[in-house]
Amino acid sequence: MSFDAAYQSQKLKSVGTRPLRPDGVDKVTGRARYGADFNMPGQLVARVLRSPHAHARIVRMDTGAAEALKGVKAVVTAADLPDLTNGDAELFAVLDNCMARTKALYDGHAVAAVAAIDERTAKQALKLIEVEYEILPHVVDVDAAMVADAPILNDELFTGGVDPKPDTPSNVANRAEFGHGDVDAGFAEADFIVERSYKTEQTHQGYIEPHACVASCNPDGTAELWVCTQGHFVFRQNCADLLGLEVSKLRVTSSEIGGGFGGKTHVWAEPVALALSRKAGRPVKLVMSRDEVFRASGPTSATSIDVKIGAKADGKITAAMATLRYSSGPYPGMWAELGAMTSFACYDLENVKTVGFEVIVNRPKVAAYRAPSAPMAAFAVESAIDELAQKLGVNAVELRIKNAAREGTKSSYGPVYGPIGIGPTLEAAQSHPHMSAPLGKNQGRGMACGFWFNFGGQTCSDLNVNADGTVALAVGTVDVGGSRASLSLIAAEELGIDYKDVKAVVADTATLGYNDMTDGSRGTFSSSMATISAARNAIAIMRARAALTWDIPVEDVYWEDGHAKAAGTKYGNLSPLSVRDIAAESGNTGGPIAGHSELVADGAGVSFATHICDVEVDPETGATSIIRYTVIQDAGKAVHPSYVEGQYQGGAAQGIGWALNEEYIYGADGRLQNSGFLDYRIPVCSDLPMIDTQILEIPNPNHPYGVRGVGETSIVPPLAATANAVSNAVGVRMSHIPMSPPRILAALNAERD
Template identity: 70%
Template sequence: MPLDSTLQGKRDFKVVGTRPLRPDGIDKVTGRAKFGADATAPGMLVGRILRSPHAHARIKKIDTSKAEKLPGVKAIVTREDLPDHTDGDALLYDVLYNIMAREKALYEGHAVAAVAAVDTRTAREALKLIKVDYEVLPHVTDVDEAMKPGAPILHSTIFTDGLEPKPKKPSNVVRRYEFGHGDVEAGFKKADIIVERTFKTEATHQGYIEPHACLANVGPDGQGELWVCTQGHFMVRDTCARLLGMDISKLRVTASEIGGGFGGKTTVFIEPVALALSRKANRPVKVVMSREEVFKASGPTASTSIDVKIGVTKDGRITAADATLRYQGGAFAGSPVEFGAMSAFACYDLENARTIGYDVVTNRPKQAAYRAPGAPMAAFAVESVIEELARKVGMEPIDFRMKNAAREGTRSSYGPTYGPIGLLATLEKAKQHPHFKAPLSPNQGRGMACGFWFNFGGQTCVSLNVNSDGTVALSVGTPDIGGSRASMCLMAAEELGIPYDKVRAIVADTSALGYNDVTDGSRTTFATGMATILAARDAIKKLTARAAQIWGISAEAVTWEKGYAKPAGSNAGNFPPMSIAEIAAQAGATGGPIAGHHEYSADGAGVSFATHICDAEVDPETGATKIVRYTVLQDAGKAVHPSYVEGQFQGGAVQGIGWALNEEYIYGKDGRLQNAGFLDYRIPVCSDLPMIDTVILEIPNPGHPYGVRGVGETSIVPPLAAIANAVSAAAGVRLTSLPMSPPRILAALDRKAAAE
């Protein structure tokens, strides 16, 4: 029986779509689950990192001599211990520079040295004894300021790419991006109404509850192991091996349970440093970031400054849309501005569209991905203008959006023509939803917004072993940050025709499987799920061959149904169905262990759309805002475990509420972060939130056997705009800066009163 790799869009599911208990639930609520900081090893040392107190400073000298003499100090590493093995790879060099400063410290919190000592107290004492001679330099932390002529320059090597002619002077603008089609100037001439506004958003942190943590153990033979909290342990292995000049085969990485990532754990920070310390000390070294370090030295998302101009005819058809987006991504190239520029107008059917993006460096920590990187800020700006335009032409915003919505056959603003997409379906469902027509109380306003994200597949490798009792051990290489083990078990059980609880999925270490890309890009349920399905089909092929062998008939004469091998027809013979357990029990006598595998680069993830509705109540006396009702409508293709899908929808909305109302990196004039802790950096807690209502649409993705689409990121794209539209409606004045904190809302109310 050949491996069936056909992609079916629809089928009757037996297990997929149910809501079984999560396999990691008991461990997590009883404290048995092992997170990054739970790893221990005999003789383990404590690693601590010395960080720059300056936003921008030349490091003239690092004197570690006193610290080295402190009893209990076993190793100290600086830039000298991490030579450049990057072989001209500029992106990797930035990673090296970020994990340990080289000629300059580029932000407050930039690592400049690290210590491994016998205990925490000794390690802290040693850090105090390291003397760093800094030459403090002028700094810049604001994106618009960093772009101005005369701004302090971070890197003398950055000459803006994408400009013609190429600049001869260095600047903080790494690259200019441009996307679009048509002629926006001609389009604006056809417009009856044009709205043009500038928006700003502040940097926010992913706010994962578990700080970065790892335990490194490198032996004198050069072989190493690393236990780490990460979204991608294969990425950690390959990156660390390259940075440390090791063969990849000599480093084995095990991913711990993970207390949240949201994109922020898709790179390395402390891991190469811990390995370097361990290599030097010849002892295991554990490094755990404090919350302050997480804020100052891991990767928040970009802060932005965005101009949007959209023109419409009197009857509500958009004639042109233009946006300029400026994103600072910290001290190194790579802000997600290209995805902001690509996604900004992706929800609309536009004849003339243009987006220009500038990737800018500032003296802040190197940004890391955060769910749908770059898209939420762009959607905030665009959807705010869309709402305003709808009001100006006298249309309900939802009707305005439906009139201009992208659909199958629309040329997207970033280039390609859409195939079947679900945006209109989410808008139609939103219009029918009771929330849409519910009455509002005084000081309340309703807003809505649409959002788009790309999703992708990536390299994936799965191994499915049939145990001797017919249960199944499934090994995947993508850390489970959103319930993927449950989803994988559901898909394996569905394909094999066995109960969910007969499959156990584990996240295998890097020595057990081929390379797996990071758990990001909303890819795991899509790509690892598809690999699981195809691995199960590979196992079924072997199971039916074993049954055929036992029965003495041809393998082609055996089919698989509901967990049993059966003769394909009466001509094949009259044998009773043989269960997976019966076949597995005879595996040793029929050729050995039975396993299915699948390795591939998954593509065809399919783009994703969502529509959100928000009701906000603004207190005009204090400027405080409360979200009183919130509804998420999104296409999941096929919800494998609907509770997890709902959780992804709700989680995106909640993080968006924090981003829109409270969260921000606040810098002082000295370039130092003033609120590096959860008391001063306010993420929403349960008492701040209404129950987030969800509507799952299932429009099958033709690129997946069960029709699955990724759902992990799109849900954070519309909230900033939906909330801004609701707050603006409640306050009676357009809010254009995030977060919409009480002082900002009071200032907007004052401006409104002064104008009246």
């Protein structure tokens, strides 16, 4: 990378302020265009036929009657999405998930789709498609799927990562192990040991906007896709691969996005919409219903985790071990591996071992959910740490500080840490007024730490200086949390102009180079780096234009406070030229002025957070209220502090929902029982207090302004912080998430008995 991303301490004028977001007016007035708000002439409506069975062989399908129905323009099945994946198992899983081929693998698995002139006709056509299923035994529970006589989902799947390689198929796709030292020796040294098993149920990202797209395939081989996504360049690649299209002929435009949290990093219905459009020869709109979103898109894993931690009487942990079993839906994933990597990452441990098992089950294909896999592992480990503190009779924060990872610690997943921020978050928690506030009757306080990796990736941006001196900034990372405001602040900072003079847009795939998705907390981290680079390239051009204007060598022109200035005393009579001045003359000094940047933004740095939670539990009903909640996290540098706080609060709110209420509930028939927001309860504003935040700013050495990603880590501690609070409130260790009222009452009744 030619761009020098090293941190430089400097006084910042725009970065760190809180201006209004550029997309705000559109959003509050309803003008913002989301996935379903786009329309094309002659557009058809698509509906998808989904399996009502958890596991069934597709014996026969007859689409003739549906195709014959007046108003139906196309019907597609797996035959219309042939396997072009060339042995790429991961891509094949995406294809098979978009449209079942020989077997339906979960309740809601797509088996056919219709495009018709209106929704009524499309729904009518679905009823005319005859599907003969051979119902097979199913398994939806992660532990049940691992037992020897469990129904096998895939006869060709043999457990990887074990020696010798098995010769019988299994639902356990892979075993991965991390750690160092000798845990047996460490446990032998321990004065106290805690050991417990934990479960977390499957949850959905719960984005308010369902998946939606409009696809248009043209007879000349070109195609367009308007879609709600976290990564339109990746969607372009996936759709092109699955449909055999040339990448350059598929133009993908991302809409505004009503939440993604990882669930929109994956194609679910877009290839189906394109296949329908290709067959019908007309544009096709496909919008998932909420029921379809729950049944057939992106939940996170359900888990079953065993944790064992040993410590000396002085609180020093001598050994730690975890076995983590994560469901991944019907296709192998790497979710348990991520859990195994992150589980003990907050701690400095001599002896640690984690083992992750990826388990396939008859549930929807799992997708990333904000720091994927880390919250469940943190729930188990941080619960055990709290229990250890109680056993040792020491303060829970002090125990964590005593064992916290620091610079030079060998992480539980392998590498040695550089400078890291867990210590400062714990110390801030220890001295936070929340930690010493009095508690009332039936109330309890809990705290927990969390870790996430963060990453950067391929990034590209264009910065165009307009003739009036305003700036158009085109970025390729979808704005999921206010990044257009943050990136405008960055451009303003570099150029020395006003925030209001920068207009940032998310460019489509035909107008900007490739960008990785907005995931891994990378949106602002990566695109800010590309924006800084592009701005500096534009400044280099503006310095040259000023030199031409003044007829002096460019080496004698420097940039300061948004102006080109002539260096030294010999040009003392030259007034500085502003961006506006230089832009006004650009037509006669060489033409348009722009700065471009294409780079890889590596060096994101790992991230830590500490949360404090107070709850009140009604002992009669088991209902839990969050009384007070505090998030403490290192942002490196908060570009727009309001949006950093928003990320902290949003992650906490989602984690609280996961901890207290959210869960996929399956019937004995393997069908999802609660595929709607009435029965799948996410927190609403009235459920939560104002979530307090404390932003720490320990500069990232690998970013010019010290910025770190902030989007994901805030969902890691809440499950554990809330569970510790509830456990402390009711006096019973809660080991099963969500801690819904019936589950808390059952635990209380068991204790009373």
